Amino acid sequence: MAEASAQITPELWDEFHTVVNMTSRELQEWLSTAAAGERTETLPDQAGPAIGRRVLEILGKRRTDLGDDDVAVMSRVVDTVRSQRPADMEPQAGGTDWRHGLMNIGHDPLKPV
Incomplete structure (x- = not known):
């Protein structure tokens, strides 16, 4: 396990x-769905953009296990x-590309915060 040297603020x-x-x-389901294509489908742990996969990894970590890259x-x-x-972060509709871009990093603008 990598040493967690990051100083994350509360x-x-x-x-x-x-x-x-x-x-x-x-998020995992979204990344898998968004990455599925007509001809190919990526492996679940490789689905979606790299930053989305990183967010997913971070969600599975304890605060004390975060490294500098995570922060x-x-x-x-x-x-x-x-x-x-x-x-105000109130739920709002927007363009499909905008919503999907935010969902790729774990934020659904149609969902209450």
Whole structure:
């Protein structure tokens, strides 16, 4: 096991778990579905974009097991969601590509936060 040297703040931990409003199971199913094609289907652990798979890994970790790379991904996810959503984070519809892009990182804009 890699040494967890990251210093994650309680604020980042809470914010990440607020903006990632999909459960691990929902995210895994979404990544698998989104990656399925007419001719090929990826293995479940390789489905979806790399950042989505990283979010899924992070959701399965304890706070004390996070490394520097995990903290960087968490910050990126929080920044991405906050930049693309209004401050109130109320459920809202939007374009398909926009919604799917957010779902790829564990945030469903149609779901309450």
